Amino acid sequence: MRRTKGLSFYRRRKKISTTIVHEILSYVAGILIAAFLAFVIVYFVGIRTSVIGVSMEPALYNGQGILINRFAYKLANPRAGDVVVFLPNGNQNTHYYVKRVVAGPGETVQIREGILYVNGKAVEDDTYDLIADAGIAEHEIKLGNDEYFVMGDNCNSSEDSRSGNIGPVSRDDIVGKAWFKMAGGGSNMGLVK
Structure with missing residues (x-):
């Protein structure tokens, strides 16, 4: 029989969405590309x-x-x-x-x-x-x-x-x-x- 009321110390594990992981990686890649371009511009022209x-x-x-x-x-x-x-x-x-x-x-x-x-x-x-x-x-x-x-x-x-x-x-x-x-x-x- 399942217990429906009261405290529960067991949580369901949430699954990590691949779309969220993809979005985070695209942000990180964008930041790295921007930092690289900023370095190149500052080094050569800045x-x-x-x-x-x-x-x-x-x-x-x-x-x-x-x-x-x-x-x-x-x-x-x-x-x-x-x-x-x-x-x-x-x-x-x-x-x-x-x-x-x-x-x-x-x-x-x-x-x-x-x-x-x-x-x-x-x-x-x-x-x-x-x-x-x-x-x-x-x-x-x-x-x-x-x-x-x-x-x-x-x-x-x-x-x-x-x-x-x-x-x-x-x-x-x-x-x-x-x-x-x-x-x-x-x-x-x-x-x-």
């Missing part, structure tokens, strides 16, 4: 830094945040006109420098009478005013196989490859390409040009 100083005005302003694309130069080399982020002489104890590439490996650079010459031809670009200080580029410089000559857009307020303590930038010291600029400093968000 370095954020700020521009220090006025050397890149009007393109980039003092204090303006930028994202660095570290992946861009894994497949290709920097080209003239690219805005690169580098550590001068590979010094890990300094801030990132943000400058524009004006010449690449094997090219010659010289500044005469305030004008930039690459491979003996004057660079006719509205970006650069007359350059007041030629620095080490007063005499012709031939860049090595992995060297780049970089300058700030606001060249008369820039410490760049013309400076003896920076000089031509080695390919190994370039962290990546300045890719995206944040709002701030009087500039809109957008790609760095």
Whole structure:
């Protein structure tokens, strides 16, 4: 005879539904995929830094945040006109420098009478005013196989490859390409040009 009233210390075992298990596993897989994608994006593109100083005005302003694309130069080399982020002489104890590439490996650079010459031809670009200080580029410089000559857009307020303590930038010291600029400093968000 079955007992219908009173306390019972025996519970029925509930069966685990396969649909619930499938749903839980799909959530876990989604979280793992999202974490992996976040890691990849942060590793390759996610370095954020700020521009220090006025050397890149009007393109980039003092204090303006930028994202660095570290992946861009894994497949290709920097080209003239690219805005690169580098550590001068590979010094890990300094801030990132943000400058524009004006010449690449094997090219010659010289500044005469305030004008930039690459491979003996004057660079006719509205970006650069007359350059007041030629620095080490007063005499012709031939860049090595992995060297780049970089300058700030606001060249008369820039410490760049013309400076003896920076000089031509080695390919190994370039962290990546300045890719995206944040709002701030009087500039809109957008790609760095």
